[in-house]
Amino acid sequence: MEKRLMTLLAGTFLFAGSVMAQTNVSGTVTSGDDGEPVVGAAVKVEGTNTGTVTDVNGHFQLNAPAGAKLVVTYLGMKPQTVKAGGNMKVVLQNDNKTLDEVMVVAYGTQKKSTFTGSAAVVNSKDIAKVEVTNAVDALKGKAAGIQINTASGMPGSTPTIRIRGINSINAGSDPLIVVDGSPYDGSLNNINPADVESLTVLKDAASTALYGARGGNGVVLITTKSGRRGQATNITVDAKWGSNSRGVPYYNVIDSPAKYYEMWYQGLYNYGMNKLGYSADEAWKFANANMVDPSAENSYSLHYNVYTMPDGQMMIGKNGKLNPYATLGRYMTRNGASYYLTPDNWDDALYSNALRQEYTVTANGSTDRSTFYISGNYLDNEGITTASDYKRFTGRMKADYQLKPWLKIGGNGNYVHYNQNYLGDDGSSASSGNVFAMTYMAPIYPLYIRDGKGNIIYDTNSRLNMYDYGDQTQEVGYGLTRPYMTQTNPLSSNQLDTHNTEGNSFNGVGTIEVRLPYGFKITSINSVYLNEYRTTETTNPFFGQYKSSNGQVDKETWRTWAYNYQQLLDWTHSYGKHNISATFGHEYYRTRGYELYGSKSNQYSVFNKELAGAVVKGSANSYTTDYNDERYLGRVNYDYDGIYFLSGSWTREASSNFAPKNRWGSFWALGLGWMINKEKWFNASWVDELKLKASYGENGNDQIGSYRYITTYSITNSNDKVSLVPRSLGNEDISWEKNAKFNVGADFSLFNRRLYGSIEYYANKTRDMLMWFPLPASFGYTGYYSNVGNVLNDGVEIDLHGDIIRTKDLTWTMNANLTTNHNEITKLPAERRTQHLDYENQDGYSSSSYFYTQGSSIYSYYTKKYAGVDPNTGESLWYKTTYKKDENGNILKDANGHNVVDGLETTSNYSSADTYNVGDVMPDVYGGFGTSVNWKGIDFSIDFTYQLGGKVYDGTYAGLMSGNDAGFGMHTDLLNAWSKDNTTSNIPRIQYGDSYTAAGSDRFLTSASYLSLQNITLGYTLPTQWVRHLGIGSIRIYGVADNIWVWSKRQGLDPRQSISGGASSAYYSAVRTISGGITVNF
Structure with a gap:
């Protein structure tokens, strides 16, 4: 008994001694490449199970026995064993032999080294550098093979995305968007960029085949952020404030009233001389008499004379110049009231710098069995014109919980409330937008009505300044009719009319993951998407097409819901050097849309924007859309010793866009890879990694809309009786477009990863295109779809990254990518070869x-x-x-x-x-390049995008080069028009009546080449020791500028506006944003 007691006491003292010998150890782990903190590095006491992981700042803290050693490891870096101590600084170096990035792929993840397909990845760091409303815009210039264009700079506008060209003439070319594993049909603006962990663009058949026809135009995988296992709770607050301004300067236009009058006079003078046969003196008198005559019924007159002339003198002298005694501004009397007529600068009045502000709060962390991520974001993005803005609130909650060692559940919900004001159509015909009116207005017209003292008159009806509508019937005003955009004032329209969309959306994803013995895993992913919005459009009763009906109210309500069910079975196993993984699954997707529309006129008040506020019933309508897609899928990946790789995918898919007999289609792909540098005979020490890869397979496309296989009719009212009017002719034989994709390339890393990237050749051939066949009006039907024709897209992609300097304190990296794309119609059916071009013999x-x-x-x-x-x-x-x-x-x-x-x-x-x-008109080459520098907490980056070759039809320039339309603005190039003293000019004479001076021709096809300074970011992260005592992990102060400048063939032209080579004749300019911000991590 005594011996046992002594043994117990000895053990107790030994245990106490060991406890007393424990010391608190802390430190940071950084990367030897760039000095950045290594987040999630494992820190373990050697020979024990005691350990922790580094937090978001690379910091760790744990208890260890005195004299113990710590083993620090992180995937892709060389492990380090160091002696435990206080305030440790551990630097991990890249291990290029073990570097194996895990990437998001279709229905899962995969090591990049084993991936045989083609994909581009942009991570959260790259997304955070740019100031965008939707994360996909961060892909601009960052990934080869991807074109992103936005037709309008209006806040809330969404981009057009094309991956490796245009695959079809009539069917859609939009890629599939997948968010956290589920298809997403909502607006990209509803995804907060700060929530995005990575964007992965899948481009070839090996990477997209599992998505079947929906992936025929490529796939964009959006992966949102999650909490990190073993990480303490981290809270991040980001706030930024900035200014929006016009990103593309306006065209060089004649902005002098005097010069504009002189140019218009010249056109009338030449008309009198060449068409009417007048003498020089007669033509001079004719032009002066008609150019500003307010009573003129012909189109000679500008109607507005904003100059005061000496009695009895002409406005324009015989030398073609403005009378030197003319003074700008003119007093006039109408209906017993005095007014002062003077032009305004429409551009200055309608465009101005605007505020952009955004606030984001995120929290993420974990417990021993769960992870979580929570975020909230508010964006207020004001437009550079009045009545255009976009406001958005987003909230996201994402979590998972390990119920059992073999069972994990997860949920991810995103709620968005958005409110957008946008510019609408304007003018008596409603065929032109407000931006159109601003773009082409001559510099002689006033925006406002001024009294006899020159003061702008206040309108008690509209509670605004009184605007000039260019309408002689306007009760208060100049009584003049503007020949261009009569009954219009875009500034008034922006303030009095309403064009608003307000909505709510929710996207939720629930997952269940069951791990079974022998490497099996079952995953169920179920998602739901709900979106409802209401659009309100009101047109004021004071001017324009609804003046006679005392204004109009239009309401539209749209509701969309979609759900997606996935059931996946994964299996992974290794037999010595043989590694195999397989995925089999089933997916079902359905989306339905409901629209309800109504309109009424004769408003009680312009400020009452409800249907109940108007009394005359207009039109009303509603309809429902429905789309279903189902697929069975399978994929097998094999690799031998990390050297040879083989992958195979197969999908059996059905689409409701086709008749039952043609609803199902099969799609497949094969991929091969060879890691040459791992061969025993390969001894080039400067090559870290060299992998050859090739893939071939077939996708489809069903983007033609619903019910195209059914003959449809429109239901109309015929004397209060139901009448059916033929609409489109059905064709039950239509089926999938088929897109065969071939890809071959190499991924490489050289010189200790100083230079790395990829080069690929691709060829995508679409056959059995879904082509629209229009029918003559005598048939009653507009047309029908049929599977005919082939299209080829092929080209080369090069993506390069280089680490120029890589030391502890200083890193300097560069990146560049280049894409070529050749697009060709290789087969056109005889039924569509209905027109012969003699000169081209086509x-x-x-x-x-x-x-x-x-x-x-x-x-x-x-x-x-x-x-x-x-x-x-x-x-x-x-x-x-x-x-x-x-x-x-x-x-x-x-x-x-x-x-x-x-x-x-x-x-x-x-x-x-x-x-x-x-x-x-398509470009020969496009891409991007940039560089970044990090030095002792200072970070700087600059990025460009570019395009070489191709053509764009500059419709705005064509409109400004007419010189033949009264009241239309004029480009300064018209100053160099043909004259008897300038007979070598390529610009035709200015002469009234020359109707085709600026008619459509290749004269206005302009080079689409451009260079865009896309982004500049400069930031400074305060040293950790400055802020740690405040309970703050880090503080970064930064400035960011986006869409800074674009160089193109002509000032004002923005080739980025269109992929198809067509430039709108008037568009909302791309917006330059310059902001400052602060990010605080707790």
Whole structure:
């Protein structure tokens, strides 16, 4: 008994001694490459199970016996064993032999080294550098093979995304968006960029085949942030404030009233001389008499005279210049009231710098069995014109819980409330927007009505300044009719009219994961998406097309819900050097949409924006849409010793867009990979990694809308009786477009990962295109779809990254990517080769501004050919085709019955000029490049995007080059128009009545090449020791500028506006944003 007691006491003292010998050890773990904290590094006491992981600042803290050693490890870095101590600083170096990044792929994750497909990844650090409303915009210039264009800079606008070209003429080319494993059909603006962990773009068949037809145009995987296992709770607060301004300068226009009057006079003078046969003196008097005559019923007159002239003197002298005694501003009397008429600067009044502010709070962390991520975001993005803005609140909660060692559940919910004000249509025809009116207004017209003292009159009805609507019937005002945009004032419209969309959306994902013996795992992912919004549009009763009906109210309510069910079975196993993984599953997706619309006119008050506030019933309508997609899928990946890789995918899919007999289709892919550097015979020490890869497979496309296989009718009212009007002709034989994709390339890392990247060649061939066949009006139906035709897209992608300097205190990296894409229609059915171009000897058909023929691009522009200016008359010239004739004057025919072409000749008759296929408008090369520097807490980066080749139709420039439309603005290039003293000019004469001076032709097809300074970011992270005693992990102060400048062929032209080569004649300018912010981590 005594011996046992002594043994117990000895053990107790030994235990107490060991406890007393425990010491508190703390420190930080950083990367030897860039000095950044290593988050999630494992720190373990050697020989024990005691350990922890580093937090978001790379900091760790634990108890260890005196003299103990710590083993610090992190995936992709060389482990370190160090002696425990106080305030330790551990630096981990990259281990390029073990570097194996895990990437998000279809229905799971995969080591990048084993991946045989083609994908581009942008992580949260790159997203955080740019100031965007939706995360996908962060891909601009960052990933090869991807084009992102936004047609409008209006707040809340969404981009167009194209991956490796345009695959179809009539079917959609949008990629599939997948958020946390589930298809997402909502607005990209509803995803807070701060919540996004990574964007992965899948481009080839090996990476997209499991998504079947929905992945035929590529897939964008959006993975949101999660809590990290073993990490203490981390709270981050980010606030930024900035200014929005016009990102693209306006065209060089004539902004002087005097110069504008002189130019308009010149057109009338030339008309009098050349068309009316007047003498010089008569033409001078004619032009002066008509150019500002308010009573003129013809289109000669500008109607507004904003100059005061000496009695009896002409406005324009015989030298074509403004009377030197003319003074700007004119007093006038109308209906017993005095007014002061003077022009305003419409551009300054309608455009101004605006505020952008955004606030984000996130919290993430974990317990021993769970992780969580919570975020809230508020964005207030004001537009650069009045009545345009976008406000958004988002909240996200994401968590998982390990119920059992074999069972884990998770949930992810995102709620968004958004409110957008946007510019609407304006003018008596409602065919042109407010931006259109601002763009083309001549510099002689006033925005406001001013009294006899020059003060702007206040309108008690609208409770605003009194605006000039260019309408002679306006009760208070100048009584003049503006020839351009009559009954219009865009600034008034912006303030009095309403164009608003307000909505709520929710996206929820629930997951159940069951791990079974022998490497099996069952996963169930179930998601639901709900979105409802209400659009309110009111048109004021004071001017415009609804003045006679005393205003109008339009209401639209739209509700969308979608759900997606996935059941996946995964299996992973290794047999020595043989590694195999497999995924099999089933997925079902359904979305339904409901629209309800109504309108009424004759408002009680312009400030009452409800249908109940108007009394005359207008139209009402509602409809429902429904789409279903189901698929069974399987994938097997095999690798031998990390050297040889093989992958195979198969999908069996059904779409409700097709008739039951053609609803199901099969899609597949095979991929191969070879890690050459791991071969025993390979001894190039400067090569860290070299993998060759190739893939081939087939996807589909069903993006033609619902019910196209069914003959549809419109239900109309015929004398209060139901009437059916044919709409579209159904075709039950239509089925999937099929897109065969081939990809071959290499991934490499060289010189201790100083240079790494990839180079790939791709060829995507679409066959059995879903093509629209229009029908003559006599058929009653508009047309039908049929599977015909082939399209090829092929090109090269190069993606390079380089670490120029990589030391503890200083890192300097560079990146660049390049994409070429050749687009060609390789097969066009005889039924669509209805039009023959004699000069090009091409058969095809024209639609809109394009000509579709075998051997040409989908976007081959079809227009007249400009031949310059007749040096003798100054008239515009265009080309027409001439033909060979026999001795009797008959045009010769070739063996196919086509006219035999002799050549080209010029004509001044636009109508008799021929229309030609003038070539591909798509770019030859596009991409991006940039660099970043980090030095002792200072971070700096700059990024560019670029495009080389291609054409864009500059419609705005064409409109400004007319010189023939009264009240239209004019480009300064018109100052160099043809004249008797300038006969070599390529710009035709300015003459009233020359209706086709700026008619559509390749004269206005302009180079689409550009260089855009996309982003500059400069930040400073305060030293940790400065803020740690405050309970703060880190503070970063930064400035960021986005969309800073674009260099293009012509000032004002923004080729980024369109992928198809068409530029709107008036658009909301891209917006430059410059902001400052602060990020605080607790």
